[in-house]
Amino acid sequence: DGGITQSPKYLFRKEGQNVTLSCEQNLNHDAMYWYRQDPGQGLRLIYYSQIVNDFQKGDIAEGYSVSREKKESFPLTVTSAQKNPTAFYLCASSTRTGAYEQYFGPGTRLTVT
Amino acid sequence: AQSVTQPDIHITVSEGASLELRCNYSYGATPYLFWYVQSPGQGLQLLLKYFSGDTLVQGIKGFEAEFKRSQSSFNLRKPSVHWSDAAEYFCAVGVIVGGGADGLTFGKGTHLIIQP
Numbered sequence: 001d002g003g004i005t006q007s008p009k010y011l012f013r014k015e016g017q018n019v020t021l022s023c024e025q026n027l028n029h030d031a032m033y034w035y036r037q038d039p040g041q042g043l044r045l046i047y048y049s050q051i052v053n054d055f056q057k058g059d060i061a062e063g064y065s066v067s068r069e070k071k072e073s074f075p076l077t078v079t080s081a082q083k084n085p086t087a088f089y090l091c092a093s094s095t096r097t098g099a100y101e102q103y104f105g106p107g108t109r110l111t112v113t
Numbered sequence: 114a115q116s117v118t119q120p121d122i123h124i125t126v127s128e129g130a131s132l133e134l135r136c137n138y139s140y141g142a143t144p145y146l147f148w149y150v151q152s153p154g155q156g157l158q159l160l161l162k163y164f165s166g167d168t169l170v171q172g173i174k175g176f177e178a179e180f181k182r183s184q185s186s187f188n189l190r191k192p193s194v195h196w197s198d199a200a201e202y203f204c205a206v207g208v209i210v211g212g213g214a215d216g217l218t219f220g221k222g223t224h225l226i227i228q229p
Contacts, residue, residue, distance in 0.1 A: 033217075040222075041221060042203060042219040042220055042221040043217075043219040045216035045218075048215065048216045056215075088154075090156060090157065092157075100145060101159055102147075102207075103159070104157040104158070107155065107156050
C-alpha cells in the first residue's frame with residue numbers, strides 16, 4: 001500500500017530536550033511538507049522540501065529544523081528553542097507536476113512538559 | 114500572501130439535511146483550492162480539488178464544491194448528510210511558485226456536528 005507513515009503516534013518529552021519526528025512516504029513524491037496543528041488554529045506550514053537536499057522555511061519555522069537526504073524521508077526536529085512545542089504535527093507529500101494535491105500522514109502528537 | 118477564511122467555527126445539521134460549508138480566499142491570481150476532512154486525532158483526507166475548468170467539482174463521499182471567482186469563494190456542499198460526516202473540515206489554497214508546489218494555506222476549520 002502506498003502512503004505516508006509518521007512515527008510515533010504519541011511522543012512525550014521533557015522541556016529542554018530536542019526531539020525528532022519521523023515521516024516516510026512510498027508514493028514517489030518529490031515534495032514533502034511539515035505542518036503544525038493547534039486547536040482552533042487550522043494547520044500552519046513549518047518547512048517544505050521540493051527536492052532532495054533542498055528545503056524552505058514556512059510560516060513558523062523558528063525552533064524547528066529539517067533534513068532531506070532521501071526522497072522518501074523528511075524528518076522534523078523540534079529543538080529546545082521552540083517556545084511552545086506541544087502540538088499535533090502532520091507530514092504531507094505531493095508531486096511537483098499536475099495536480100499538486102497533498103496527501104497527509106496520520107500525525108504525531110507531541111507533548112512537552 | 115494568500116489567506117483563507119472559514120466563517121463558521123461550528124455547524125450543526127440534522128441527519129439527512131443538506132449541508133453547505135463556506136470558504137473565502139484571498140489571492141491575486143486563480144488559486145488551487147482544496148477541501149480536506151479530518152476525524153479526531155487523524156490525518157487529513159482530500160475531499161476534492163479545483164485547478165481550472167468546470168467551476169463545479171465533484172469529490173468523494175458525495176461532496177461537491179463550487180468555485181465562484183467573483184465572490185472569491187469555494188463553498189462545500191452535500192445534499193444529504195450522514196452521521197459519519199461529523200468531522201472537522203478544512204478549506205485550503207495553494208499557489209505555484211517557481212515551477213514547484215509550495216505549502217498550502219489552510220482556514221481554521223469548521224467543526225460539523227450531526228444531530229439525529
